[in-house]
Amino acid sequence: MSGQRGNWFTRHWQLIPGSAWMILFLIAPLIMMIYVSFWTQTSFDIKPDLTTKSWQTFFSQPVYYSALWNTIRVWLIVLVGTFVLGVPVAIFIGLFVRSNTVQTILLVLAVIPFWTSFLVRIVAWKPMLGQNGALNIILMKAHIISEPLSFLLYTEVGMIIGMIQIYLVFVVGPVTFMLSRIDPNVIEAARDLGAGTGRIFKDILLPLSRPGLVTGAIFVSVLVLGEFATPASLSGRKVNLLGNVIVTQVGSLKWAFASVAGVVLTVVIALVIVGLLRITDLRKEV
Template sequence: MSSSPSSSLPVATRAPGRSLAAWWQALPLTAVFVLFFLIPLALILMVSFWDFNEYELLPGFTLKNYVSIFEGCGNTSELCVTFKTYLSTFKFSALVWLITLVTGFAVSYFLAFHVRSSGVQTLLFVLCTIPFWTSNVIRMISWVPLLGRNGLVNQSLVGLGVVNQPIEWLLFSDFSVVLAFVHLYTMFMIVPIFNSMMRIDRSLIEAANDSGASGWQTLWNVIIPLCRTGIIIGSIFVITIVMGDFVTIGVMGGQQIASIGKIIQVQTSYLQFPLAAANAVILLALVLMIIWALTRLVDIRKEL
């Protein structure tokens, strides 16, 4: 039986109201997004084109800041300071991403597939979050008495006769920076991967086993593809945080290792805000390109 025109009228009249209600519900989040994200970014972009001297900012439009950043980079005999700094930043991002990915995947796999009790899963997962109960600075400083020249690790190695003298590169080096990054940000990889693994239908694992697939084949052909969303989300978290970090680089690198975030921090401390803003815009553009490339690998909105 076909419905009468009068019965479809209330639906048509309610549609604009529903649309208006949806807009009102989205308004608070939109206002926060515009106020605390878009407007600050627009101000940074605007300031990056200003001029400055030792005493004040000079509003206007100039490309001098961007030119000075890449000054000398046209020389093909050796890399300029800017390119070397970006390469150093990319190096730390790649190393930390790889180590946190392997560690986070292993921990998530153990929790999701080898711990049968949900209560034990929750307990172990909470234990993984314990380091987040303290600040990043405290967690970084805690490595100093362990890795220092007269620290616990060196004293133990010398006492056991493994080395004849303390190892210098354990602290204030690339090693200590990567170690601190992994310590601080592995949880950002564990959470999304663990969430993806818990959503995997266990019947797919049983089907792979019944088909004669080995453990590695099941891992590579079933589990990893189904965890792709969690891996991409965790990668975005880790890479973007490490790219802009300057506190860890400064503390664990002994103020001797350069990164883009560290350069921006130094420039702001010397009140060179337009130059720092220009560096921030370039860094943001690179990070957005990395995020865009990662999101091409999987449709995060569809998967979630």
């Protein structure tokens, strides 16, 4: 019998386990979260009486809605930072290293931060960025600064440095992959037709690695928008992101309010992904 025949079940049974998993652990909790965000919250208790009170609180109190703006601002800074640092690295690995082995080794090196646990990584930042940390000592010995810089640790700057370092690999990986798939003759053909380095970057490399750029941007965005741990430890709790709001509210059993923040965060992430996907049709290009 040919694979084209048979009823719906024989053709699609492969989808059932995955679909069941998604419905049970993604769709159902999402609906639940939206529902709970309209429940009535008192100091000690929560009741399934529908109200918009939690929503009103979220958008009227600066401490909460500023967390939303903080999240978006940090996200944009980290996104730009990872691209400025990551794309040149990807160009080097993807285009100039032509040996597959060396390419793999370099990509593995980029993943090394993930070999240590999150806690170790955070703790390790302190002797790096602190008042008497390595960075300050080096800058002072090199006579670039005379006083130790105090804004490196327990500030937004410190937090952003940490995030860029962790998430850099999510840009380097996909972009390198796309660049390494470009036929070197295509680049040579453009040169042959008179294009200089700048034009080749704009006309050939950028468009041909776009799916990689978008994939990298989606990875970084989803991870940064949902962050709560790095701000908590590296910013010395000075920066409050939506993730931190949710953690705090859940910690004090404010389920309805945590749900509101959760819905807002989900909507923001969804909008970002839809926006990024509009730049390129990943299905078509990858």
